[in-house]
Each structure stands twice: as C-alpha cells, then as structure tokens.
Amino acid sequence: MIERAVLTLVLLTVGVLVYRWCTRCQMRQAGAAIEIDPLLADCRPGIPIIVYFTTPTCAPCRFQQTPVLEQLQRELDADHLRLIRVDATEDPDAATRWGVFSVPTLFVLDPEGQPRKVFNGVVGLDRLKQELQAS
Secondary structure (H helix, E strand, O other): OHHHHHHHHHHHHHHHHHHHHHHHHHHHHHHHHHHHOHHHOOOOOOOOEEEEEEOOOOHHHHHHHHHHHHHHHHHOOOOOOEEEEEEOOOOHHHHHHHOOOOOOEEEEEOOOOOEEEEEEOOOOHHHHHHHHHHO
C-alpha cells in the first residue's frame, strides 16, 4: 500500500515538473515571437494584452473561456486591455511561433509587451483580473 502511495507521489511530482518545463518553454518561445510577430503590430504600448488561441471546434473555448473574456472586455475598456483572438486552425504558423500545443491557451503580456503568464486550458475571470492587475 505504501509503495503505491510513493509511486503516485513520484508520478505526480514528475507530471508537475514536466508541465512547468513546458510552460517555461512556451514563455521563452512567446518572448522570441513578440519581437517579430505580426499579431502585435497594431498594439499600443502601455496596455496589457491577452493573446487567446482557440479553434472553432473547441467546446471549452466556446462555452467557458470566450464568455469569460467577453465579460472581462466589458468590464475593462480598450484603454485598459487589448484582446487578440487567434484561430489556431486558420493561423497554424502563429500557434507554432508561440509554442501552443493545446487550446484554449492564453498569454498575458504586460504593458511593455513582455509575456507575463501563460494559461493552458480554461482560466477564470478572477485569475485573469489578478494577472492583469499584477502587470
């Protein structure tokens, strides 16, 4: 019994470490993409940006993440947030440049345009507000 608990703990630890490594790689790749990415060409400096990767067939994107982002946009005006929505099926090169391997994926960029946080999967309104306030 104790062996199973130890094995479970080891596997969980390895999973967390692999996930953190993957998100760090995504952040590095996003940092490199920012310099040359046409997605950010019309963004004004001084405004935080959310880059949101989705697909038309993604149910969590449509029913969970998109309503959260729409509510966030209603609460914050254009002077306080820029949301860039990217369809990963229409622009697979952008998904590759940013290191996206699943949808929904959100990158939060600070007002200077540097990546601050990446979220793989659905993220709630309160967590997004928290990240935007911290940047």
